[in-house]
Amino acid sequence: MIRQDLQYPIGEFQTPNQIHTELLETWITEIRQFPVQLEELISHSPPLSEEWKYRPNGWNIRQLVHHCADSHMNSFIRFKLALTEENPSILPYQEALWANVPDTQNAPIQSSLTLLHGLHQRWVILLQNLSKEQLNRTFYHPESKKSITLRENTGIYAWHCRHHLAHVKLALDAKGKWN
Template sequence: MESFSYPIGRFEYGKTYTIAETKSHIQTISALPSKLFNIVNPLSQAQLETPYRPEGWTVLQTVHHIADSHMNAYIRFKLALTEDNPFIKPYEEALWADLADGAGAPLDWSLQLLKYLHLRWVMLLNSLTEEDLQRTYFHPETKRVFPLQEVVAMYAWHSEHHYEHIHRLCLREGWIAE
């Protein structure tokens, strides 16, 4: 079950990253909207409504979740860049996924949102200096201070994590060839 839940492994918190690694993470974030479009756009409605694992989200919910999560991440970056170690607002991801726009909105809405959100987010990320990447926010649930450099890595991981949920489902079901 671990490989269904964490197909690329768990994110490792507390690491530091070189500028080259951060640039690579930004490229991963930048690539997600087109990778996601290419894998989910050909799927039928029935396929979109298939959970990626037992008791997991459907493909459609996963795409909507990525949009929700990355919108929150973008706002958190802007808060950290304009305030001194702000407290960020957590949200209930599973409950958001069950709302009408998380479970039943058209796929294209979140794909388009991600396309344009990532254009802005990557523009912002590419403008950051090494000093900016050391800026932080405080997450009240984990009681941790997160430097933006680590958050870039975490969202690169998040991008690949959910992409692989969908990709591996498509392979298992024979919807795509390797």
């Protein structure tokens, strides 16, 4: 029996050696489709399933959805900083702690779904209009101690979308088993 990695069900992000135009377009499509896919998954779920977790001691569906809104807002802002400053140092945040603040614990999921729809619409417009030079602009991440290109960050966030869609699917399949 193959045991699925519940924390990284699709594996961890691996930066490809070369990020060609077709791959970038695939990533942009994944970012575009994410809010609709997430909403579709959740819209067919039973009442109170937002409390279901995808693994023991993991986040519940509500926390996952709010985390995606928080994380994707941060990423969008990092894109803007990289486009308007020379390799700016970004501000990391404690996502595990953010998952436990009052809005993440109590706000309806729909508030973050609405935010994700608008945010991803703007993000995709931005991504589709970046030149090759702009895609190569960078920001500095003090935790990893490296500069990340916008091209690579597009892939990281396409992966992030797939990663958390897989978490929501796992939580729905577990039907409250990990609560």
